[in-house]
Amino acid sequence: MLTKRERTRQSILDLAAALASEHGLASLSIGGLASTAEMSKSGLFAHFGSKEELQLATVDHAALIFRREVIEPAQSAPRGVARVWALLDGFLDYIERGVFAGGCFFATTSAEFKHRPGTVRDRIAEHLASWDAYLTRAVAQGQELGQIDTGTEARRIAFELKAFVHTAESHHELFGDARVFVDARDAVRDRIESLRPAREASNAAG
Amino acid sequence: MLTKRERTRQSILDLAAALASEHGLASLSIGGLASTAEMSKSGLFAHFGSKEELQLATVDHAALIFRREVIEPAQSAPRGVARVWALLDGFLDYIERGVFAGGCFFATTSAEFKHRPGTVRDRIAEHLASWDAYLTRAVAQGQELGQIDTGTEARRIAFELKAFVHTAESHHELFGDARVFVDARDAVRDRIESLRPAREASNAAG
Numbered sequence: 001m002l003t004k005r006e007r008t009r010q011s012i013l014d015l016a017a018a019l020a021s022e023h024g025l026a027s028l029s030i031g032g033l034a035s036t037a038e039m040s041k042s043g044l045f046a047h048f049g050s051k052e053e054l055q056l057a058t059v060d061h062a063a064l065i066f067r068r069e070v071i072e073p074a075q076s077a078p079r080g081v082a083r084v085w086a087l088l089d090g091f092l093d094y095i096e097r098g099v100f101a102g103g104c105f106f107a108t109t110s111a112e113f114k115h116r117p118g119t120v121r122d123r124i125a126e127h128l129a130s131w132d133a134y135l136t137r138a139v140a141q142g143q144e145l146g147q148i149d150t151g152t153e154a155r156r157i158a159f160e161l162k163a164f165v166h167t168a169e170s171h172h173e174l175f176g177d178a179r180v181f182v183d184a185r186d187a188v189r190d191r192i193e194s195l196r197p198a199r200e201a202s203n204a205a206g
Numbered sequence: 207m208l209t210k211r212e213r214t215r216q217s218i219l220d221l222a223a224a225l226a227s228e229h230g231l232a233s234l235s236i237g238g239l240a241s242t243a244e245m246s247k248s249g250l251f252a253h254f255g256s257k258e259e260l261q262l263a264t265v266d267h268a269a270l271i272f273r274r275e276v277i278e279p280a281q282s283a284p285r286g287v288a289r290v291w292a293l294l295d296g297f298l299d300y301i302e303r304g305v306f307a308g309g310c311f312f313a314t315t316s317a318e319f320k321h322r323p324g325t326v327r328d329r330i331a332e333h334l335a336s337w338d339a340y341l342t343r344a345v346a347q348g349q350e351l352g353q354i355d356t357g358t359e360a361r362r363i364a365f366e367l368k369a370f371v372h373t374a375e376s377h378h379e380l381f382g383d384a385r386v387f388v389d390a391r392d393a394v395r396d397r398i399e400s401l402r403p404a405r406e407a408s409n410a411a412g
Contacts, residue, residue, distance in 0.1 A: 022321040024230075102321045111317030114379040115228040115308045125380050159386070160393050163373035164366065171365075173320040174331050183365050194400060 009047050012037055013061035016054065020062070022102030024112040025055045025120065055120045062105040063127040069094045071134060080142040081192060084161070087135055088188045091165045092181050095172060103173040106131075107166065135162055149195045157195065164188050215253050218243055219267035222260065226268075228308030230318040231261045231326065261326045268311040269333040275300045277340060286348040287398060290367070293341055294394045297371045298387050301378065309379040312337075313372065341368055355403045363401065370394050 002010065015037055016028055030051060034044040048054040074086035095103060102108055106128055113121040136158040142148035148157070168184035171177065208216065221243055222234055236257060240250040254260040280292035301309055308314055312334055319327040342364040348354035354363070374390035377383065 024318065026233075108317055108320070110376065110380050111314055112230065114314070114376075128380065156389050156392065159373065159377075159389050160370065163369035163393075166373055166376075167365065167369035170316065170320075170372075174316050174334065180365065183362050186362065187366050187369075 016058040017062040018101040021100035021105040021108050059123045069099050080145040081147045084138045088165050095169050104169050149197045222264040223268040224307040227306035227311040265329045275305050286351040287353045290344045294371050301375050310375050355401045
């Protein structure tokens with residue numbers, strides 16, 4: 001059970017993550033956030049101390065939301081191709097549902113911080129590396145189960161599949177064209193089908 | 207032949223595009239740029255008048271550079287698969303050569319402006335739509351020439367191929383891992399091979 005103080009902190013971070021997904025972390029200010037959250041600046045300062053602490057807390061909060069909305073639902077899918085699909089379909093679903101006001105929080109903030117060395121950049125990169133690792137492990141499990149051909153490295157397959165859903169996100173945020181989600185799901189499905197091992201493919205045909 | 211005034215303007219815009227590729231367009235200021243370019247603020251103001259005019263001129267200047275570095279070299283390749291490859295290989299090459307200090311100018315600035323409605327956002331979207339259209343037309347020409355299977359729409363194929371090279375760019379800028387360029391080229395080549403029409407494939411085998 002969260003204390004009142006923790007609940008307040010959560011609400012502030014929900015708001016901060018939504019704002020940062022649209023306009024980036026640099027434009028978050030304790031003053032601006034206090035005014036939007038209808039709190040005193042000193043009240044908000046008591047929670048975060050500095051702009052950098054606020055930014056780091058916002059990044060970690062966004063990672064928890066991403067975990068809850070994309071990773072955890074996929075964990076209930078069977079290992080292998082079903083989980084790979086659940087991760088990528090879940091990612092697109094998370095964009096379509098507008099979990100963050102500005103699309104993927106990590107797309108906005110990684111582009112913003114890519115050339116700003118420091119702890120905020122490192123934290124963003126850490127969470128993105130963890131998403132890459134999770135997706136790669138899911139593909140590797142599909143290979144161990146004989147559902148995905150082992151002729152291509154799991155890392156490379158994960159890169160291709162991730163590329164489809166990330167590019168759909170950025171295209172959608174810029175052009176507002178929802179057809180790109182159909183394209184991305186078709187691309188993911190076709191790529192997974194193309195990687196079905198010959199034996200499994202002939203079983204399916206027989 | 208450029209006048210001195212035009213040459214000065216070009217140098218300022220080269221600098222502005224490099225800075226914006228790293229840190230975005232919002233952080234460009236006439237004062238800051240004047241100081242980096244060792245010009246007077248009033249001298250720089252005479253070229254651009256307002257921050258928005260400076261931003262628009264920077265976007266258009268970056269588009270000219272992109273055209274010169276990626277589109278024009280590919281125009282010398284034969285139509286069809288060779289030109290599709292030249293565009294995507296050329297895009298990766300443009301990132302590897304560090305044409306802009308911060309990776310792809312349009313990756314940084316489209317993430318920055320995606321939720322800031324206005325003329326700057328519209329101009330960025332226009333240039334990106336033109337890159338999409340150019341790539342889609344190159345794929346469609348490959349289909350007309352019988353080099354690319356027509357079972358999948360040119361638009362969808364262009365989306366997939368673009369996804370590989372754009373994702374390589376963002377991954378490289380964040381993680382500094384050049385292996386991703388190998389992955390992206392392999393992914394593009396394998397996808398193009400997988401789209402070879404049955405007749406052409408059997409000719410090649412024979």
